Amino acid sequence: MKTLEEIIKFCEDVSFDLNFSHAKKWKEAEKGRVLVGYMPIYFPREIIHAAGGMAVGVFGGGDRKQIIKGDAYYQSYICHIPRSIMELALDKHMAHFDGFIFPSICDVIRNLSGIFKQHKIGKFVKYMDFPQNFLPQIGGVFYQQEMEHVLKYIKEINGVEITTEKLNHSIELYNINRRLIETIYKIRQDYPWRISIVDVYHIIRAGTVITVEEHNDILTQVCEYIKQDIGVPQDKIKIVISGAFCEQPAVGLIKAIEEAGCYVVDDDYMLGSRMILGDIDSKSNKPLEAISNSYIKQSQYSSSIYDVNDPKEFRLAKIVKDRGANxxxxxxxxxxxPSLLDAPIFQNAFNKLGIRYIAFQFSENINQFKVIKEQVGAFSDSIKLWEDEPVTANS
Amino acid sequence: MSQEAQKERSMILQKEMTEGLFNDLGKAKETGKKVCYTFVPGNLSELIRTFDMLPVYPEINALQSAMRKKSASYIKEAERHAHSEDVCTYVKCDVGMMMKGNIGPTGEKIPEPDILLLSYTGCFTFLKWFETLKREYPNAKVIMVHTPYQENAKITPEMTEYMVKQFKEEVIPQMEAVTGIKYDEEKLKKILALSKEAEDLITKIFDTTKHKPSPIDAYFAGVYYIGPINIGFRGTQQAVDYYKELYKEIQERVRLGLGPITPEGEMKEEKYRLVVEGPPNWTSFREFWKIFYDMGAVIVASSYTKVGGVYDMGWRHDPSRPLESLSEYCMNCYTNLNIPQRIDLLSKCITDYAADGYVTNSIKSCNSFSAGQLGMMREIEDRLEVPVGFIESDLVDPRYFSYSNIKNRLESYFQMLEQRKIIHEKESV
Incomplete structure (x- = not known):
């Protein structure tokens, strides 16, 4: 068994290997394996796994890739992630990928799928139109058709026909994955000093670029380590991070928030890996329907899912309450x-619910965090000095 | 140019139609008519009309506020309430207008919505916009229609089926419940027949730019021409009459060999023919237009006039397939087309209308249009060897309209076009 430090080091290395070498090696080890890159937020990786492939998360170049070509595709007032994804594509970092999935997040990622098509990057490019209708017989059926469309592309490449058994097996592997990740968050909710949020971030992000089997082994070992009484508690408030679900903040920023006096007890950094709450039925004779139902009925809230029947502000308030966050x-x-248009909705509601918050913006490639650190530090101090108990939000 | 703005009969007809709609909206509570807020792209005017509702288009209110120089204060009001400086200014203008009493362009209060009909077509922000409005109008019924994106440059039977099911099982039953009116498919079919007639006419109108000189400006005047078909009159006899009258007037201009009418009268010399991609700036609309017509530039086609429906590739509403037809309409709107489709469509416009150049007006707060425009521009330049120009502005936020920057860029661009013309003339001698 590796030490926790060794595991974390491995996770950090694979997470930020912009050549996706681990996935490339996996593909080369056996004929018929395919790699499918997917952009944030969520994609049902189970179906790629069942078809003999690996879904690989493409979260941009962060602060580790200088943008030269990508800037030629985007005006200054468009977010950073599409330009760094273009840079990675044009510099052939993903040349060994067979196809690319662009989940419906926003207009920018949607149009990026068109630019990939324009440049004929990969053997297929699929804009995955997640349903905004949440009736299983309407939106659910449409979503299944979207998944079948992806599987058709993969079959054209490797000839693999998925079976109910294969799909149920893949679903179960990802159920285990989600359960283990949730275990880590549950432990951190009470003992956040046992493992830092930046380490958790590396561990979960690694799961997007290695096989689910390997990741489950890693998560199992991490859970064993953090079930033990390790680390030293510090005088920090508990907070939830919200809004960073697509373009990822630089690791330095994730660190800076915790160093500024906060334990991050929940976040949406790697939301896709935690999008489905609970298990997906892995014994169904209609596994695609089971995956579809899980998205429709048991998704986490997100800025990209139409929420009128299940308002996101109350769902976030519940997370704050359940995690005992300040x-x-x-x-x-x-x-x-999506994130900025949600800001007034959250902030108006939280003013009424009495939940404390601060807000700032970042870009994946910024590496000066002094101002944000001071802002977060002041927020932490104000809560530590003026409030005795965590807020109890009533949803 | 003559300094007198010319009012033709079609302009008067359009003014009467718009005023009539706002008058009806002002009396909606007295007359008991239900009010339906919805958006231009993928607008379901025919269905709204089938249920005798009155439409309100928040983005039209926003652009009219901008033309009346009111948008700046509305945007500031929204920004005071946590709306970011960097998001869609239509949303902020609308929210700010609501916060300041929801007084519409005619000075009358716009009634609150009974229905928020979210035809989520080609613009993700629409979804966020109505999530925001729902929280402001808790009593309104929100009806969501998810329009699948043409990611693969085609409409599949599954996509149409998905939309039809939404109409049958969600949209229509909820409209029946709110209005108390039973769905009448025969009525819808009659309305759709009138839609088709208006669509035939507007296609002919925009096709007149093939003439030299072009009798119309298909962008700056085009935004007025698309008014009736986009803001709730599609499917009415009024719209058909308006477009017949407009077409008649334009044919007369063609017969006389006249150029487009501008706010300062008739444009005398057509020097450059352009295709424009992207919405116009509304806060300085007249100044923006003037830069073009002062230089003798006429816009012979634009993507913006296709935002409420793409009719020039032959598609029409079909009364014999009412709900399928409404679905296809939504999926065919310009911003629901993928990037290669947009490139093909604009390339066709440049070729068909013999354009000398292609200009992108990149809008800061409209990612639906803007994300991808730079790549589109390069591909069009490579494919057709046509000179391209690029300017930046915003929809309704006056802070992002820099007159001198835009004028400088366009003047340089027109100089380039002029030099190119001289070279071509020398080569052809």
């Missing part, structure tokens, strides 16, 4: 329409 840090990527 407040929320809204961290939106600059020019991120």
């Amino acid at each position: 407040g929320v840090v809204f961290a939106a990527a600059s020019f991120c329409d």
